[in-house]
Amino acid sequence: MDYDLFLRYGPSLLRGFGMTILCWAAGTALGMLIGFLLALARRLPIPGLSWVLRAYIEVVRGTPFLVQLFLLYSGGPFIGIRLDATTAGIVGLGIYGSAYFAEIFRGGFAAVPKGYVEAAESLALPPGAILRRVVVPTMLISILPALVNMMIILTKETVVLSILTVPELMYEAQTMAAETFAAFETIFVMALFYWLLVEVVSRLGRRAERKLTSHLTQKAGAVS
Amino acid sequence: MNWDVVTRNLPYLLEGTVMTIAVSLAGILVGQVLGAFICVGRISGGRVGETLGAVYVSFFRGVPLLIQLLLIYYMLPLVGIDVPPLVAAVGALGLASSAYVSEIYRGSLLAIPHGHGEAALALGFSEGSIWRRILLPQAFRLSVPALVNELILLLKASSLISVVGVAELTRVSQSVASSTYRPLEAYMAAGAIYLIINGALALLGVLVERRLARS
Amino acid sequence: MPKMTYSLALGRRGALKSLALTGAALAVLLSMAPSAKADILADVKAAGVLKTGTEMQFPPFDMIEGGEYIGLNRDLIDEVGKEMGLKVEYQDLPWTSVLPGLEAGKFDLVIAPVTITKERMERYGFTVPIANATAAMMKKTGDDSIMKPEDIVGKTVGGGKGTSQLAQVKDYAATLGGEVSFNEYVDSNQSYADLAAGRVDVSVNSLPNLSYAASQRPETFTVVLPPFGKPTFFSWVTRKGEADDSLREAVSAALVAISADGRMAKIQEKWLGQAVDLPTEVPAPSF
Numbered sequence: 001m002d003y004d005l006f007l008r009y010g011p012s013l014l015r016g017f018g019m020t021i022l023c024w025a026a027g028t029a030l031g032m033l034i035g036f037l038l039a040l041a042r043r044l045p046i047p048g049l050s051w052v053l054r055a056y057i058e059v060v061r062g063t064p065f066l067v068q069l070f071l072l073y074s075g076g077p078f079i080g081i082r083l084d085a086t087t088a089g090i091v092g093l094g095i096y097g098s099a100y101f102a103e104i105f106r107g108g109f110a111a112v113p114k115g116y117v118e119a120a121e122s123l124a125l126p127p128g129a130i131l132r133r134v135v136v137p138t139m140l141i142s143i144l145p146a147l148v149n150m151m152i153i154l155t156k157e158t159v160v161l162s163i164l165t166v167p168e169l170m171y172e173a174q175t176m177a178a179e180t181f182a183a184f185e186t187i188f189v190m191a192l193f194y195w196l197l198v199e200v201v202s203r204l205g206r207r208a209e210r211k212l213t214s215h216l217t218q219k220a221g222a223v224s
Numbered sequence: 225m226n227w228d229v230v231t232r233n234l235p236y237l238l239e240g241t242v243m244t245i246a247v248s249l250a251g252i253l254v255g256q257v258l259g260a261f262i263c264v265g266r267i268s269g270g271r272v273g274e275t276l277g278a279v280y281v282s283f284f285r286g287v288p289l290l291i292q293l294l295l296i297y298y299m300l301p302l303v304g305i306d307v308p309p310l311v312a313a314v315g316a317l318g319l320a321s322s323a324y325v326s327e328i329y330r331g332s333l334l335a336i337p338h339g340h341g342e343a344a345l346a347l348g349f350s351e352g353s354i355w356r357r358i359l360l361p362q363a364f365r366l367s368v369p370a371l372v373n374e375l376i377l378l379l380k381a382s383s384l385i386s387v388v389g390v391a392e393l394t395r396v397s398q399s400v401a402s403s404t405y406r407p408l409e410a411y412m413a414a415g416a417i418y419l420i421i422n423g424a425l426a427l428l429g430v431l432v433e434r435r436l437a438r439s
Numbered sequence: 440m441p442k443m444t445y446s447l448a449l450g451r452r453g454a455l456k457s458l459a460l461t462g463a464a465l466a467v468l469l470s471m472a473p474s475a476k477a478d479i480l481a482d483v484k485a486a487g488v489l490k491t492g493t494e495m496q497f498p499p500f501d502m503i504e505g506g507e508y509i510g511l512n513r514d515l516i517d518e519v520g521k522e523m524g525l526k527v528e529y530q531d532l533p534w535t536s537v538l539p540g541l542e543a544g545k546f547d548l549v550i551a552p553v554t555i556t557k558e559r560m561e562r563y564g565f566t567v568p569i570a571n572a573t574a575a576m577m578k579k580t581g582d583d584s585i586m587k588p589e590d591i592v593g594k595t596v597g598g599g600k601g602t603s604q605l606a607q608v609k610d611y612a613a614t615l616g617g618e619v620s621f622n623e624y625v626d627s628n629q630s631y632a633d634l635a636a637g638r639v640d641v642s643v644n645s646l647p648n649l650s651y652a653a654s655q656r657p658e659t660f661t662v663v664l665p666p667f668g669k670p671t672f673f674s675w676v677t678r679k680g681e682a683d684d685s686l687r688e689a690v691s692a693a694l695v696a697i698s699a700d701g702r703m704a705k706i707q708e709k710w711l712g713q714a715v716d717l718p719t720e721v722p723a724p725s726f
Binding site: 164170174178180182 | 539542558559599626636
């Protein structure tokens with residue numbers, strides 16, 4: 001293995017890693033926001049709305065990210081949507097994640113006992129406060145592992161952004177590979193960086209899990 | 225738009241589709257079985273089982289599938305183990321999937337009231353039959369929605385196996401895109417095929433969920 | 440079962456240790472050199488099969504049509520196989536895994552067209568040239584603002600990252616004395632898609648690649664003539680090292696023989712529209 005390469009390409013790889021984290025964080029946040037709104041909207045009693053949203057979710061979930069991203073970025077200009085590479089990458093990641101997040105949140109809403117909401121209503125809490133202070137904290141406990149799983153999956157989908165020239169880790173690593181033909185070193189670098197990111201995300205997830213469930217595990221151990 | 229390139233290449237696209245389905249099914253099977261074992265091992269295997277399980281899940285969930293495939297197919301030969309492409313593809317999909325699946329089962333086991341296991345223990349069930357007859361069936365039922373999610377993700381992740389030389393649907397559509405210079409048409413065709421397969425998977429999930437809810 | 444609650448709270452030290460351990464294991468695995476073989480050519484001859492790898496998404500050199508591998512490289516390697524008395528096997532791989540496949544010994548010759556550079560020569564061996572790789576430009580059909588290569592001043596140029604053609608267009612743009620911006624792609628097909636979508640004004644690649652693209656979609660793509668680059672050439676690639684020298688020399692000798700008796704010219708006319716004389720020695724890299 002040629003260790004000099006890591007010195008020469010270190011700065012650009014680190015910059016790429018920073019870009020990966022940025023795109024991932026922005027895309028995940030956007031995806032969670034859209035997903036949460038979708039899950040909320042599906043509970044509204046508007047005829048046909050639930051069906052339309054369901055179709056959106058199935059189409060986005062059912063097609064590969066690569067295909068979606070390509071259609072958004074290279075097909076978009078033909079129907080008047082012109083995004084630069086990084087914006088397209090973040091928006092694409094957000095759309096892709098939103099379908100999965102919507103399903104996770106839907107499961108979370110269903111897991112909140114009706115009695116909690118009724119109790120809050122009888123205390124005359126406004127609907128916004130019920131959502132914020134009762135429903136969301138309760139559902140977070142049961143959906144946290146699934147949320148973390150999805151966030152981890154999205155870290156790895158970011159590699160697809162490289163084809164749009166977003167200068168993230170995969171793009172910089174491919175550059176190193178193209179210029180030096182150092183194939184194995186490239187694989188090694190990517191394995192370490194992505195693993196590091198996933199390890200950090202899942203540790204933060206576990207910490208959040210412990211914090212949210214600390215009052216439960218001491219007594220019963222059963223969470224949901 | 226020029227749909228001629230799609231109709232002309234349809235048999236080739238369908239070949240890729242068959243490969244995608246076959247490899248994904250095999251990967252799913254490996255992932256389900258391994259995942260169940262890992263989950264049981266982590267929970268009932270004491271400290272050693274727990275540590276080994278944690279390392280396993282951390283590695284196979286943490287390293288991108290692309291890298292795992294490259295490691296299995298290109299690094300193992302360097303230490304004298306030569307793996308055929310299809311074995312590498314199914315193996316990598318199965319190993320990665322098992323890490324996610326074991327976490328899904330773990331989450332579901334958390335949700336089974338402790339009383340169930342304790343009651344069975346009090347009734348004199350052996351540990352093996354508690355797992356087989358009480359905990360795992362319940363965990364499976366609770367896991368169905370998450371498992372369907374995972375199956376759909378695995379089917380799409382199978383697009384990466386082209387790096388070991390297996391021509392699956394995504395690879396085939398890229399080949400069509402590059403030889404015809406019509407990427408939009410080729411990718412839309414691939415997207416439609418994925419959508420049909422995943423639609424069928426999602427439907428299957430709904431049916432299984434209903435069936436289990438009835439019993 | 441009290442054990443359950445305990446083990447479900449995952450050990451943090453376990454995860455850290457696993458990270459360090461696997462990192463170390465990876466490094467060790469990667470440091471191992473492929474086991475040294477005596478002579479690859481002798482092995483290939485004994486087996487009667489020449490195993491090759493390429494990415495079959497590089498028309499007109501390598502492409503798949505209706506499930507069949509075709510292109511200039513296919514015709515050429517088949518002739519090389521005949522010349523050497525060997526059966527040829529081809530494997531299609533994404534570019535990411537072509538060179539790892541070569542190093543892992545999955546095949547012994549990469550028949551993807553590769554431009555020789557100094558840096559690449561340090562890691563791999565190159566055969567005599569198989570085609571002309573001189574850099575040229577392609578624009579959108581009907582774009583009258585670009586009629587000759589100098590017209591790229593003030594425009595955006597797309598090209599493959601790390602390719603010799605991109606490096607050449609950058610050198611060339613610097614001589615024009617005006618602002619030129621660049622979009623660098625890891626996949627040249629995406630550069631064409633962005634040309635069609637209007638994100639770049641010209642795509643740079645080797646003349647043979649561009650001529651073929653323009654002939655397939657004349658309503659969208661037009662080649663800007665003349666080519667602006669210095670004469671450069673594509674070669675095939677083998678591993679470096681003594682064991683592989685004999686194979687590389689034998690393939691080069693076969694290529695020279697094919698050039699000498701006119702078969703090369705026929706293949707070039709079929710795929711590139713015209714025949715070009717190729718050097719019979721491995722040329723020194725120009726950058």
